[in-house]
Each structure stands twice: as structure tokens, then as C-alpha cells.
Amino acid sequence: MKPEKKTRKISPKSRKQGERAPLSRERIELAALDLIEENGLESFSTRKLGELLGCEAMSIYHHFPSKAHLLNALLDRVLAERPMPGRDNEPIERIRQIAYWYRQVGYDHPKLFQYIALHRMNGRSGLGVLNEIIGAFHDLGLESEVAAGLFRAFSYYVTGGILDETSGYAKGPSATEPVPDDEVARDFPNVLKVGPYFKPGHFAQTFATGLDIFLDAIERASGRTGKTKR
């Protein structure tokens, strides 16, 4: 949409190869993560990344076949960099911990999270996360179909919540022509009434509310099967 002013300038001197660390997948990935969080996912480009790295945009293609491959590597990296919760707790508690673990990944990389949330987790680290949480559902004694349904519904909630907290109502792009406040008060009084509770100060409480609702329901469902009720 709007062209954006670049926030970094590389001096012509530093662009000469040999006066900087050689490129590597790791150096490129770390710079990409910085750039995405600085300017957002939309405006992230291989050309700006090249500028930040002090090289031509095309040099990146020697390390990644395409921008899509680079973004995939970022997804893999951010899921791998934060250690998953261990397995010593009860399944319900493990599920809760994994939800908070994932939320923290989102908070670490809020702009990237839009990419994370919309891509299949079928790389290695993504599959590792899925395997862990689905394992916890199975440990509750739920049969596969029930475990699958509850896990999916649960992940709708967690992903939707993190997406909203990181780039939704409070922070997301606004309408290009927002409705004036007095019109909101007149025509949409219910929205006005609850508006104050939509702010970041209430995020933690809201997230926990929905999480408890889900975890209680999951626990009840597992109790009904009677297999592992402790």
C-alpha cells in the first residue's frame, strides 16, 4: 500500500564484501526476524533485508531458494528456540502449559505470528509441537476421534486468541474511515459499554478465562471415558 521510509541506512563503505561477517542461513534468519518485527510482515522484502545485511538482495538466494523458504525457516526457528514444557505434569496441566508456551512464541514475534498462525505446521519443529500436545490429549484416555476434535477446537481458541492479542482489535489496522465516537455512542451502545475491557490490560485475564472453560470441558470429557481419571 503506502511506501514506507526505510529506517536503516547502510553506509556505502560497509557494503563492500569482506568488511562484514559472511552471510549464513543463521545470520540471514536473525536479521529477517529483526526486520519483520521492526516494520511488519507486509513491508518485509528481500531487498530491505539485503540492505540490512550489507549485501545485494540476490546474495540471499544463494542461501535460500526463495522468500517462501526463508519464511518457513523463520517459522521453524521460532518454534525451536523456546523449549517446550516437559512431560512431568498431568496432561491437563501440560496442555495449559503448551498453550502459554505458544502464546509466548507469539509475544516474542508478534508480527511474524500472522504468518505462523496461517501456515500448516508440517515442518519438523511444528510437527514436534503438534505431537506433544496431541500426546497429552491421548494421555487423558480420550480415543483418537474425540482427542482430535477437542484438540482442534482448543487450538482454534488458542490461535485465535494469540492472533487477536498480537495483531487484533487493540493493535490491528483500523478502518480507513473509522466511525466517529459520538455515532458509536448513539448507534452501537453495547460496543461502547464493553470497549474498556478490550484493552491490553485485560488480555491475560480474558485468555485465562477461555482457557479454563476449555480445559474444564476437556477434563470432563476425559472423566466420562473413565480410563485415566486420577
Next chain:
Amino acid sequence: MKPEKKTRKISPKSRKQGERAPLSRERIELAALDLIEENGLESFSTRKLGELLGCEAMSIYHHFPSKAHLLNALLDRVLAERPMPGRDNEPIERIRQIAYWYRQVGYDHPKLFQYIALHRMNGRSGLGVLNEIIGAFHDLGLESEVAAGLFRAFSYYVTGGILDETSGYAKGPSATEPVPDDEVARDFPNVLKVGPYFKPGHFAQTFATGLDIFLDAIERASGRTGKTKR
């Protein structure tokens, strides 16, 4: 990322002005909705839209100040085109109906839904939706803070679910280098076990499962306050 072949060709003849309907906001919006659902949000451009409309890309700017304004108008349009459920049912039932109403908006415009889900609903039709559903929470007798928290958590679930159904696991972009099946079987057995239940045939059941979990919890919360328990 990848350049895409255009799927429509406008003959040079039809491009001459006067041989086609004049441009209007409505004609532009309808063509834009078609183009987005045909090729996806990422590849949607004002230039391709101009080609489809048989005009220069720049002609569109006479009707919309920017691409962002056009997308905003689309959001407004798709929320307004499908009539909201009426108010004759009990609040819980109204909340359920609004969830399914919103889900249908997503199914009508799956590619656009990525845009819908990530943008503040602070245009007129978006505020209308919020006002309606928050009103139902209030009608349950919940005080504003509780109503706000439950509504937000509920909308995390609904939005996350529709997003996943329309562009998530089953349909979304895959890893650039997916893990081979035999490696999944060996290293991520839990994922393999539930994989069959992640397919579109199970979407309706899964969505309903989480919805019931939430609506039951909302009903219990409203019963506890004792104000409108029927």
C-alpha cells in the same frame, strides 16, 4: 512470491471506454470480490482488477482513495450482504446463530476472510455485528466486565475456527519442504493418528464441539448471577 499467470484476458476491443458499463463503487467492489476468491488475497492487485474491469488501474482511484479503502469497503459489504439473525430467540441461541452467521460469511468469502479476521471491526457494519452479539451477552444478565471477557474469548474461538476452516491446516500453504510421510510416522506418531480427523469432513462437528463447550460455560456463568436464568 511466484509470479502467477493471469486467468483472464480482456480483448483490446473491450478495453475501449463506452463499450462497457461505467465504473462505479459497486461494480469495482463486486469485481474485486470475484478476483480475490479466484486468485487469493496475496496476488490481488489494482492492476489485475483494472484488467478485469476493462479499464486502467488508475481509474479505480477515482472511486477509492487507495487499495486499503477498497478492501475496507469489501469488508463492509460482505458483513452487510448477509442478514444478521433476528432477536426473537433466547440470548444463548442468538449467540450461537451469530457464530454460524459469521462462519457463513467466511465460507462465502474464504480468501477475503484472512483480511476480515485481522482487521478491527470499527466500520459501520462491523460495529453492527459487535453491537448485536454483545447485546446478547448483556441480555444474559452478565455485568459488563464478565460479558466483555466471555465475548472476547468466544470470538477468539469463532474467529480462530473459521480462519482455520477457510485457510488453515487442510487448505493453507504447506511447508516449502514438507516432512516425508515415513518420517512423520516414525517421529510424530500422535500426529499421524489424528490426521484423518483434521479433514474438511470433520469441520462441522469440530466447530460445533467447541461452540457447545463455550455456550454451556456462558450459560453457567449467567446462571450464577441469577439475573435472567429462565
Next chain:
DNA sequence: ACCTGAACACCGTTCAAGT
């Protein structure tokens, strides 16, 4: 009032060439 066409400052990516 409505639309065009050239132009500007961007994109991702290909390819031949440099070291």
C-alpha cells in the same frame, strides 16, 4: 466528472558474470 498514460519508487526472481 471521469478516465488515461507516463512516470516513480518499489517488489521477487532469473541469469550471466565476476571473484
Next chain:
DNA sequence: ACCTGAACACCGTTCAAGT
């Protein structure tokens, strides 16, 4: 092996000009 530079086919948007 690693990086560059020109080039190609795209973007959104500005602006002066056409009808």
C-alpha cells in the same frame, strides 16, 4: 563457492493531461 549487477515482469500511487 559465494556474491554481484543488470534485467524482467510485476506492484501501488502521483500527476498532468485528455474527453
